[in-house]
Amino acid sequence: MKRLLPLFVVLFVLALYVEQARSQPTRSPQIIQLFRPVVAKSAKSTVRVLAGDKEAALGVVISKDGWILTKYSELKGNKLTVKFIDGKSLDAELFGWDVPNDLAMVKVDAADLTPIEWTDSTISKAGHWVASTGAGEDAVAIGVVSVPAREIKGAKFTPPSGGGASGYLGLALDLDFAGVKIQEVFKDTPAQKAGLKADDQILAVNKEAVAGPEEFLAILSKNKPGDEIKLTINRDEKEQDFKVTLGTRPGNKGGKSRADMQNSMGSKLSDRRAGFPVILQHDSVIKPSDCGGPLVNLDGKVLGINISRAGRTETYAIPSEVVRPLLEALKTKKEAPKEPIKKKT
Amino acid sequence: MTRLPRVIFLFITSVSVASFILLVSSAVAQDVKQPEFKAPELKPLVDKLPASFYKKTPENVEDLKSIQDHVDKLVEKVTPSVVSVRIGASSGSGVIVTKDGFVLTAGHVSGAPNRDVTVIFHTGKTAKGKTLGGNHGIDSGLIKITTPGDYPVADMGDSSEVKAGHWCMVIAHPGGYRQGRAPVVRLGRMLNTGATTLTTDCALVGGDSGGPLFDMHGRVIGINSRIGQTMLANMHVPVNPFRDSWEKIAKGDVFGGKLGTPAVKTGGPYLGVQTTPNVDGCVILAVTPGSPADKAGLKPNDVIRKFDGKEITAAPELSKFVQARKAGDQVLIEVLRGDEKLSIKLEIGKR
Incomplete structure (x- = not known):
């Protein structure tokens, strides 16, 4: 057997030679080129938005007369310029913005732009190709729908106050319970130290009532390690208050969790990655500055607007069906009125 | 370190x-014997895939479809x-x-x-x-x-x-x-x-x-x-x-x-990169922090083209070349970083 080994190795190396030519990554330039006809139409309605002299985002033309939708949080109060696919460049002015969806409307002085045509994102299912249109011939990224549009319950965006990790409690919730009930309290965690127990029902955080796990998590995520919170608990039909000093998630190094570290491996992420009420998730690897542009399916239909490079495996788009109803309100110079998110029927 | x-x-x-x-509440330890594992069998492959899957790379939108x-x-x-x-x-x-x-x-x-x-x-x-x-x-x-x-x-x-x-x-x-x-x-x-x-x-x-x-x-x-x-x-x-x-x-x-420990013997010659072959040579996927490769400045996405003058065309070759050396040996590695060709001096380490 030992004598056969060298031959085996040679065969193995030869096999790799043969197969090598085929080991073309999915996102190779050759494959991205195939999407040129797919993005051609929407590219005519896609612009590059510069904040100061920095490429901040992409934008989508929504009307002939110069209204352009883009990603809000990348603009950062700078002087805005919009560059068109034909090289033309125009000054732009910020009008309305919508913080939950991170969308902003800018206006340029023009009369003959090509507006985008929207399609409901529901036509594309998990596993279907998507291309992220840029202000050029090639797509800025390609991938597939990872999860079709879904509502993120309890999504609430609060601007980060100095960044850093959110506080850690150390418990697990009962997902089947209509409310917030503790299923397990982990050992040596702030929750255990505070005296919380399995089957405790959490009624309120800092006197703010919580109806479900998502809401509870959304409130908790605003707190930092070291913060003290007051939980109102129903234990054996008696209401009690518990003070908990939040800790740091085990395994966190320098305020960065292991999950944060893994997510930042391999690609640059957007600053804003959470709090969007409805998202379509895809596996394309886009640059943060390429958010704000259209996401199209293989037929070139516009499913929505890319809004965040959110993690190693995920890029988010705001679906067309969420974007469209916002457009009119964004044409006034103020933050768009907050409307309750429509429940799916 | x-x-x-x-x-x-x-x-x-x-x-x-x-x-x-x-959580599994009331985790009653059941006194049952270990469940019997009937290994699932491999099903014979009968269904052929669409032709697009047998191409080296898709050629048009129809293939993608x-x-x-x-x-x-x-x-x-x-x-x-x-x-x-x-x-x-x-x-x-x-x-x-x-x-x-x-x-x-x-x-x-x-x-x-x-x-x-x-x-x-x-x-x-x-x-x-x-x-x-x-x-x-x-x-x-x-x-x-x-x-x-x-x-x-x-x-x-x-x-x-x-x-x-x-x-x-x-x-x-x-x-x-x-x-x-x-x-x-x-x-x-x-x-x-x-x-x-x-x-x-x-x-x-x-x-x-x-x-x-x-x-x-x-x-x-x-x-x-x-x-x-x-x-x-x-x-x-x-x-x-x-x-x-x-x-x-x-x-x-x-x-x-x-x-989490790699199934390799310690003490052998060591570079500290993970690679995958591509058309130009051998692409670095990961560089182990603190490794000889890291110290020499090799970076993920660098394409290793030559190892001490010898051309690299497949990943196992790189490994073979490294294994033929001993810790302390100085080697010259030629890499492609973007469009730039770099020659990097590196001292082989010990695993």
């Missing part, structure tokens, strides 16, 4: 502020077999392969035997389970669903058939189970096939560990294990070496060395 792991395992501990864990139509059906077919698994404060993925509920996962997910597991199906429904054994040498592990039931299964593939360039798909739970989110689909291609590792460009992250890598027949060909520093470094345990020892694993045996 503490050396960071050369690759990152994908098991999540404490996913969110309050990890959504459905044909791939999409096929993937569409596959996603629907295999998703029910994909589960999220919760063990204590940690969270991973798995795939059901027998109707009575044996679940393939990663060795670093199942960990120690006989631990309580909450298995969460794609619908959000849950069942109870127990960890069985694991082969930590290759990072394979098993879980048994103990709640009686007739579970949806995925077919087993043959990883020896898998070639670089083949299309593949990961469906799992990155970041752990999220209420209202279906298992997350990623489509990609096989970049490198090794005896104990498959490398793909299906992006993985913590929580995906233990989840299935499917071929385009919808068969499980790998189990998600770990990642490197680039988007092209997503590593999976091939199912064939997994199958070699799964009966032992099903009995609750834990073997194969210490978790």
